[in-house]
Amino acid sequence: MNPFQELLQKTERSRQYLLSTPIIVRALKGDIDVQDYIAFLTQAYYHVRHTTPLLMAVGSRISMDQEWLREAVGEYIKEEMGHQEWVLNDIEAAGGDRIAVLNGTPSMATELMVSYAYDTIHRVNPLAFFGMVLVLEGTSIKLATRAADTIQKTLGLEQNAFSYLQSHGSLDIEHMDFLESLINRIEDADDKQSILHAANNFYYLYAEIFRTLEKNKARAA
Numbered sequence: 655m656n657p658f659q660e661l662l663q664k665t666e667r668s669r670q671y672l673l674s675t676p677i678i679v680r681a682l683k684g685d686i687d688v689q690d691y692i693a694f695l696t697q698a699y700y701h702v703r704h705t706t707p708l709l710m711a712v713g714s715r716i717s718m719d720q721e722w723l724r725e726a727v728g729e730y731i732k733e734e735m736g737h738q739e740w741v742l743n744d745i746e747a748a749g750g751d752r753i754a755v756l757n758g759t760p761s762m763a764t765e766l767m768v769s770y771a772y773d774t775i776h777r778v779n780p781l782a783f784f785g786m787v788l789v790l791e792g793t794s795i796k797l798a799t800r801a802a803d804t805i806q807k808t809l810g811l812e813q814n815a816f817s818y819l820q821s822h823g824s825l826d827i828e829h830m831d832f833l834e835s836l837i838n839r840i841e842d843a844d845d846k847q848s849i850l851h852a853a854n855n856f857y858y859l860y861a862e863i864f865r866t867l868e869k870n871k872a873r874a875a
Contacts (some may be wrong), residue, residue: 658837658869661788668857672793677871681801684808688851691805692750693867695741698818700760703738704768706731706785708775715780716805723781726836730829734785740818747815763866766861774852781845784833785852790862792850794819 655663672678677694680686714726746752760768774782802819805811840846 656727656838657840658834660765661837661846661850662851665857666787668854669792672789672857672861672864673797675861675868677868678797678801679869682797682804684804686805686808686855688748688811688868690871691809692745693749693870694864695745695748695818696755696758697761697764697863697867699738699741699745699755701768702741702762702818704771705734705737708771708786709734711775712783714779722839723836726832730832733829737818739873740821743816744815748809748811748844749865759872761863761866763859763862767856767863770855770859778852779845779848781840782848782852784836785849785854786847786856787829787833788853791833791854793860810843 677686677690681690697833709727709731713724713731716727742752742755745755759765771783771786798819802816805819806813806816837846838848840849
């Protein structure tokens with residue numbers, strides 16, 4: 655078992671906690687409405703817009719003896735730039751209010767996940783951020799394309815309302831290959847433990863974003 659496979663094994667319980675979130679289960683069955691979808695995209699915007707700044711923070715704090723890793727982060731930054739605009743475009747195409755989202759604020763669950771990402775980079779270990787990469791990219795591979803197809807059929811929205819989900823289904827496969835090669839090159843035990851610890855926490859924090867969506871829907875009913 656290589657280090658990446660070991661990481662997957664040690665985060666499996668946390669991954670299942672996320673995938674069992676009611677709104678994810680409902681979405682994959684087609685039990686979703688347009689407001690559910692816009693609510694998801696809205697919170698996605700509030701964390702996706704931090705991806706590039708977070709990666710920049712990681713790159714700035716990597717030690718000089720890990721220059722290979724800084725270069726890999728630089729390439730990743732190029733690929734992630736502007737993805738928040740895809741989310742805003744999808745919100746607008748689905749009938750949402752782009753300006754309201756831009757002027758709005760994230761849910762507490764989203765804010766906590768983003769805050770934890772910044773904190774763990776600056777206070778604990780910059781490499782711990784790759785625990786967040788595992789959670790977000792890995793979840794996209796499992797769910798994005800499948801969810802986009804189901805949601806589109808259910809809601810009857812145009813193709814241009816799914817650029818974020820559909821692009822990430824295939825794009826994140828490349829990113830996971832990148833992450834696997836990166837994890838397998840990391841030798842320091844403390845770095846590995848930081849990534850594992852962060853990944854388990856990010857699964858919980860990301861799940862709370864979805865659970866908050868479900869709670870808000872119930873309160874609005």
